[in-house]
Amino acid sequence: MNRKLLSGDEAIARGAWEAGCRVAAAYPGTPSTEILESLAGYDGVYCEWSVNEKVALEVALGAATSGVRSLAAMKHVGLNVAADPFFSAAYIGSNGGLVVVTADDPGLHSSQNEQDNRWYGMAAKVPVLCPSDSQEAKDLTGLAFDISEEFDIPVLLRITTRIAHSSTVVELGERAEHPPRGYVKRPTKTIILPAFARARHVDLEGRVDRLRAYAEKTPWNRAEPGDSNLGIICDGVAYQYAREVFPGASFLKLGMVHPFPVELVRRFAAGVSELVAVEETDPFIELQVRALGLAVTGKDRLPRWHELSPRVVRRSLTESEPPPEPEQGLPNRPPALCPGCPHAGLFYALQRQPVIVGGDIGCYTLGALPPHEAMDSCIDMGASITFAHGADKALGKDDKRRRVAIIGDSTFFHSGITGLVNTAYNKSDVITIIADNRTTGMTGHQQHPGTGRTLSGEPTVEVDTARLARACGIEKVVEVDPYRPTETRKRLRELFEEPGPAVVVSKRPCALLVRLQDPPKSVDREKCVACKTCLRLGCPALTMKDGKSHIVATLCAGCGMCADVCPKGAIS
Amino acid sequence: MNVLIAGVGGQGVILFSELLSNIALESGLDVKKSEVHGMAQRGGSVNTHVRFGPRVASPLIEEGTADLLVAFEKLEAVRYLHFLAPDGRLVYDDYRLEPVPVQLGLVPGADDADLDERIARRVGKRLMVPAFAAAFKLGNQRVQNVVMLGAVSGFLPFGEDACREMVRQMVKPEFVELNLVAFDRGLELATA
Numbered sequence: 056m057n058r059k060l061l062s063g064d065e066a067i068a069r070g071a072w073e074a075g076c077r078v079a080a081a082y083p084g085t086p087s088t089e090i091l092e093s094l095a096g097y098d099g100v101y102c103e104w105s106v107n108e109k110v111a112l113e114v115a116l117g118a119a120t121s122g123v124r125s126l127a128a129m130k131h132v133g134l135n136v137a138a139d140p141f142f143s144a145a146y147i148g149s150n151g152g153l154v155v156v157t158a159d160d161p162g163l164h165s166s167q168n169e170q171d172n173r174w175y176g177m178a179a180k181v182p183v184l185c186p187s188d189s190q191e192a193k194d195l196t197g198l199a200f201d202i203s204e205e206f207d208i209p210v211l212l213r214i215t216t217r218i219a220h221s222s223t224v225v226e227l228g229e230r231a232e233h234p235p236r237g238y239v240k241r242p243t244k245t246i247i248l249p250a251f252a253r254a255r256h257v258d259l260e261g262r263v264d265r266l267r268a269y270a271e272k273t274p275w276n277r278a279e280p281g282d283s284n285l286g287i288i289c290d291g292v293a294y295q296y297a298r299e300v301f302p303g304a305s306f307l308k309l310g311m312v313h314p315f316p317v318e319l320v321r322r323f324a325a326g327v328s329e330l331v332a333v334e335e336t337d338p339f340i341e342l343q344v345r346a347l348g349l350a351v352t353g354k355d356r357l358p359r360w361h362e363l364s365p366r367v368v369r370r371s372l373t374e375s376e377p378p379p380e381p382e383q384g385l386p387n388r389p390p391a392l393c394p395g396c397p398h399a400g401l402f403y404a405l406q407r408q409p410v411i412v413g414g415d416i417g418c419y420t421l422g423a424l425p426p427h428e429a430m431d432s433c434i435d436m437g438a439s440i441t442f443a444h445g446a447d448k449a450l451g452k453d454d455k456r457r458r459v460a461i462i463g464d465s466t467f468f469h470s471g472i473t474g475l476v477n478t479a480y481n482k483s484d485v486i487t488i489i490a491d492n493r494t495t496g497m498t499g500h501q502q503h504p505g506t507g508r509t510l511s512g513e514p515t516v517e518v519d520t521a522r523l524a525r526a527c528g529i530e531k532v533v534e535v536d537p538y539r540p541t542e543t544r545k546r547l548r549e550l551f552e553e554p555g556p557a558v559v560v561s562k563r564p565c566a567l568l569v570r571l572q573d574p575p576k577s578v579d580r581e582k583c584v585a586c587k588t589c590l591r592l593g594c595p596a597l598t599m600k601d602g603k604s605h606i607v608a609t610l611c612a613g614c615g616m617c618a619d620v621c622p623k624g625a626i627s
Numbered sequence: 628m629n630v631l632i633a634g635v636g637g638q639g640v641i642l643f644s645e646l647l648s649n650i651a652l653e654s655g656l657d658v659k660k661s662e663v664h665g666m667a668q669r670g671g672s673v674n675t676h677v678r679f680g681p682r683v684a685s686p687l688i689e690e691g692t693a694d695l696l697v698a699f700e701k702l703e704a705v706r707y708l709h710f711l712a713p714d715g716r717l718v719y720d721d722y723r724l725e726p727v728p729v730q731l732g733l734v735p736g737a738d739d740a741d742l743d744e745r746i747a748r749r750v751g752k753r754l755m756v757p758a759f760a761a762a763f764k765l766g767n768q769r770v771q772n773v774v775m776l777g778a779v780s781g782f783l784p785f786g787e788d789a790c791r792e793m794v795r796q797m798v799k800p801e802f803v804e805l806n807l808v809a810f811d812r813g814l815e816l817a818t819a
Contacts, residue, residue, distance in 0.1 A: 221686035390671035598730035
């Protein structure tokens with residue numbers, strides 16, 4: 056027996072490979088990133104970093120329509136970006152199996168919201184599978200391809216952070232080849248013109264009806280009999296927490312939450328005295344149970360926000376002893392920009408300037424926090440430029456605060472380009488700063504169209520952000536080096552005084568990507584006047600010691616930004 | 628057995644957990660390990676839950692039930708004390724990494740003596756292991772995690788050799804020797 060510890064993400068990759076998947080596309084996003092990173096390690100599957108989730112889903116749909124098993128993976132908010140093709144894909148159907156993975160993030164470990172993407176399945180009329188550990192993640196990935204082909208429909212595989220990033224034991228299998236079905240021209244199926252789409256909608260409802268019957272009989276929706284006093288209906292990792300707290304109860308564990316197995320739920324409810332729905336964030340299961348007229352509790356007792364845990368389930372549903380209290384009064388340890396992070400130099404350059412800054416999604420979102428506080432918004436991928444444009448239109452010339460956008464290089468390719476075209480076309484004076492660290496930083500250094508490498512490491516075209524910005528209609532494009540914060544600050548001030556839009560490419564590789572070889576810097580205590588200018592970089596290696604600035608040598612990356620900003624030349 | 632590992636992003640908590648959970652897997656047990664990637668890794672407080680036994684349901688350890696808390700930094704040790712079972716054991720490095728807001732003077736830091744007092748008040752079975760200092764002396768601070776593994780190996784039901792074997796399997800070949808030395812150093816520190 057070949058047992059291995061795999062994370063949920065790795066298990067999905069393994070499941071896709073074993074199921075004969077041939078094309079996979081994704082945009083990196085925590086907690087989904089490792090699915091494609093892992094899948095790219097297997098032979099026989101074409102894998103790519105697409106520029107965004109909409110593109111990834113369309114790539115997978117094109118491949119599935121062309122007859123091969125295909126997969127698109129994304130974080131929960133990525134499915135918002137990909138929602139348009141997702142809804143169309145339900146009408147069009149599959150041919151080769153089409154699996155869409157959504158990795159939700161209850162608890163907001165690394166996201167902007169806690170949306171529950173099970174609703175997307177209901178809204179788009181797409182079946183939803185919810186694994187509760189890595190073995191199930193692997194098995195349900197395979198099942199998703201089978202369902203997709205049998206019912207001619209995309210399948211949504213929904214995981215959460217605790218499934219994606221928990222490693223549990225998986226039994227490995229072999230790859231089953233599914234020969235390509237070939238591309239067959241079927242315009243009334245794949246072109247959703249209104250006249251064709253009307254028929255496809257009727258067809259889709261028929262497919263959903265057949266899936267409803269399937270949901271009643273699949274072994275993945277199973278009753279686990281126990282004490283009949285308490286019946287728990289649940290899915291995903293919530294099942295594991297409930298099992299921990301109520302080892303003897305009766306369970307109805309749903310591996311497929313949409314379409315909802317109505318008769319199975321009725322039978323289960325009839326056999327237990329009390330029915331409780333245990334699920335994270337939204338009452339997706341609970342509301343469907345209520346719609347059957349059955350008595351059920353759930354979100355009246357369990358929280359509607361943040362992650363569940365064994366403790367939260369116990370506290371909410373039992374009269375347990377209160378848990379041990381955490382120690383009070385400890386300083387928090389929020390995430391911070393790394394030593395040597397080029398974003399630090401950029402934010403230093405922006406501090407205390409007369410600006411309104413639209414921020415974006417990436418490591419540089421940390422620039423919103425002290426000591427930088429150099430950001431006014433963070434909405435979604437690409438919203439920096441458009442937010443600043445809207446502010447510019449609202450505030451007009453009377454408000455002297457310059458409208459600025461900060462966006463990372465990967466995020467710019469993801470969804471910044473359209474916003475930049477919009478600022479040029481609709482004539483606003485936004486200064487767009489592309490924080491170009493030559494990688495997708497936050498998610499762990501993935502390639503993107505500006506790096507000159509594909510997911511598999513092959514050399515490819517390196518899209519030039521400066522030339523691209525000019526092609527978008529911005530004539531003034533300047534480059535700055537964030538490792539020279541003083542000069543960058545001066546250059547930005549000049550730009551803020553000049554009328555018209557501009558793009559600033561702030562270019563330096565991520566400090567974790569190119570480990571600097573320079574020795575650690577140190578402070579000359581004689582020269583230091585304790586002005587704390589260097590501390591404004593927010594570098595984790597910088598602090599005050601005995602009234603003078605001090606560099607923690609074991610943390611210092613040797614980048615020299617602090618030496619650059621020191622007005623007394625005390626750092627070298 | 629429930630083992631909670633706490634530290635600061637970048638300290639090697641994740642590799643430690645990977646080693647531990649694979650040692651447990653090799654011994655034939657069911658294992659679950661839970662960690663978080665992404666934003667929290669950027670110098671933030673990180674913790675990993677490792678649970679093993681005949682059958683494990685939840686990947687998360689419940690507060691008040693950890694048999695072993697392994698902390699790579701003293702403030703982080705104190706932050707997670709409430710996870711320990713009443714008779715749970717704490718193995719910690721008294722190395723301090725100040726949170727960035729403290730370094731920048733934005734919020735007051737934790738007093739060293741106060742942290743010691745909180746640990747002493749709350750935990751009977753405790754062992755301080757200067758793993759960072761030991762790793763630094765060995766010439767590479769990044770082996771702090773394997774020094775810690777050596778130090779806790781005596782409190783795990785697997786034996787030293789199973790741990791060494793996993794270090795050989797999982798560490799990059801060019802670093803195996805250094806890591807085995809680090810492991811032995813941890814063993815010595817725990818028994819000193």
